[in-house]
Amino acid sequence: MILGSNASDATSLRISAAGGVTGGHLYPNLAVLEEFAGRLNTEVLYFCVEGKLEEKLLPVFHPEYKRVSLRVQGLLRPIYHPANVIRILRIISNEGKIKANLKSFRPDFSYVSGGYVSYPVALASKRLGVPVFVQEQNTIPGKSNVAISRFAERIFVAFEESITHFPPEVRNRIVITGNPIWVREGKVELAHPTVLIVGGSGGSEFLNALALELAKRMPDVNFVLSTGGKSLDTADLPKNLEVKNYIDNMFAYWRAVDCAITRAGATTISELIHFNVPAIVIPWEGATEGHQVINAKIFEKTGLGKMIRESDASVDKVEWELRHLLLHGRVFSERENPAKKIVDEILRVISR
Ligand SMILES: CC(=O)N[C@H]1[C@@H](OP(=O)(O)OP(=O)(O)OC[C@H]2O[C@@H](n3ccc(=O)[nH]c3=O)[C@H](O)[C@@H]2O)O[C@H](CO)[C@@H](O)[C@@H]1O
Incomplete structure (x- = not known):
């Protein structure tokens, strides 16, 4: 039939x-x-x-x-x-x-x-x-x-x-x-520099905790965090950290932020490349057949940023890499x- x-x-x-x-x-x-x-x-x-x-x-x-x-x-x-x-x-x-x-x-x-x-x-x-x-x-x-x-x-x-x-x-x-x-059309207005931290559509407790530490250490930088619904200790949030449960218009953020810290889901990686966003990617090690590590290596090859394995992603190391990326700056562009x-x-x- x-x-x-x-x-x-x-x-x-x-x-x-x-x-x-x-x-x-x-x-x-x-x-x-x-x-x-x-x-x-x-x-x-x-x-x-x-x-x-x-x-x-x-x-x-x-x-x-x-x-x-x-x-x-x-x-x-x-x-x-x-x-x-x-x-x-x-x-x-x-x-x-x-x-x-x-x-x-x-x-x-x-x-x-x-x-x-x-x-x-x-x-x-x-x-x-x-x-x-x-x-x-x-x-x-x-x-x-x-x-x-x-x-x-x-x-x-x-x-x-x-x-x-x-x-x-x-x-x-x-x-x-x-x-x-x-x-879609649209771009959010953000102060510079702003770093977007997002652990994929389901969020990441690891990135939530990292966001909190980085924001405390880097008061000269603004952070936007999508928790994806994962838990975060909100008792003592620093002023430079904006926390969202979920972002419905990611394209508007990708167009505006200076830099990002993300997991290495393939769609996120592709969005970083599409919008030319410098980023530190920390693959989720539990992904089937380690595919996030391979995705992250592909991202690294573009020269847009760096992969840091979770076991190596101390606050010191991430801060150092982040400062390096922010200093280098971003070219705002979009691919086909x-x-x-x-x-x-x-x-x-x-x-x-
Ligand atoms: C746990 C799991 O199954 N992970 C897989 C899943 O991840 P996951 O759904 O997290 O996939 P990705 O990180 O690739 O993509 C997330 C998507 O959600 C969007 N987003 C995220 C947060 C937010 O607040 N708002 C929002 O719109 C991102 O912009 C992106 O479009 O699919 C990916 C693509 O097949 C795989 O590579 C991941 O390994």
């Missing part, structure tokens, strides 16, 4: 999408969906994970999307963990719901960006004859994206280093694009959004 082909006319598209749980998967998807919407009339069916970030943000930024919530959980490591039996059964049990929604929505294609919700959506799409496109943000691809790559029309990767992590037979369908960046290249390629493939 083929649902997608000729489902829409040349000026409109129906897109089913999945990818979220964390901002690192969600924002690149929004960037691509918004690039489509800038060119054509689009309707979007978004598969969300119950209770996760996409359920909170999509109703705010895209109330027009049709949303379907799935009750799924990621698989635990190691893969033969006994609790995974239930988790796999739960993923499988969603197949009927996903298929029913795809059948009534009749998408032209499915666009997924990884995370454990992407696989069942991509698989159901494939079984219904809907073309699948997948985007991988990290240098080391997630297991579900590798599985999806076997039947995806195109596999969009951010970094050349990813290619060898995919099976040889799919490599002719890989396109290196960079990570799509979610941007990789979302454009992805949309060009998908339109080319589906119009064949």
Whole structure:
């Protein structure tokens, strides 16, 4: 059964999408969906994970999307963990719901960006004859994206280093694009110098504590900290530290800050590169297969900043590096959004 082909006319598209749980998967998807919407009339069916970030943000930024919530959980490591039996059964049990929604929505294609919700959506799409496109943000691809790559029309990767992590037979369908960046108009007004500290969409207790120490030691510098909801001792906050639970308009901050201290999630790294932000990146050591360390090395190669491993990130060392970056200054610039290249390629493939 083929649902997608000729489902829409040349000026409109129906897109089913999945990818979220964390901002690192969600924002690149929004960037691509918004690039489509800038060119054509689009309707979007978004598969969300119950209770996760996409359920909170999509109703705010895209109330027009049709949303379907799935009750799924990621698989635990190691893969033969006994609790995974239930988790796999739960993923499988969603197949009927996903298929029913795809059948009534009749998408032209499915666009997924990884995370454990992407696989069942991509698989159901494939079984219904809907073309699948997948985007991988990290240098080391997630297991579900590798599985999806076997039947995806195109596999969009951010970094050349990813290619060898995919099976040889799919490599002719890989396109290196960079990570799509979610941007809108706007820039916040900040005093200079301001340093943004952000531990990814879920925050980082380590960076929260570091922010507090740095702000106390460096009264001549302003700090903005996104805690991502992680705990922080707010009893004695220095005046030069502004604390936010979550920042909804990161693009406006990236355009304004002098420097940043971040984890090394692939989307954050790509945003630093896109907005040319000097930064110290401290990878989260718990990331699957150490992928944040590899992301951080790629960032270092750009010459924009430095990776410091968490075990080495004393306040003294970070302060020293930060002063060095601030002294060096920032060139305010923006690159072309990789979302454009992805949309060009998908339109080319589906119009064949
Ligand atoms: C714990 C976990 O699963 N981490 C992964 C997840 O991280 P995580 O979701 O933290 O991913 P990233 O750090 O790459 O991206 C975070 C995104 O959230 C945004 N943001 C962050 C804070 C805030 O207050 N407001 C805001 O909008 C950032 O601008 C960025 O767009 O996805 C990344 C991309 O696949 C992976 O590399 C990470 O290893």
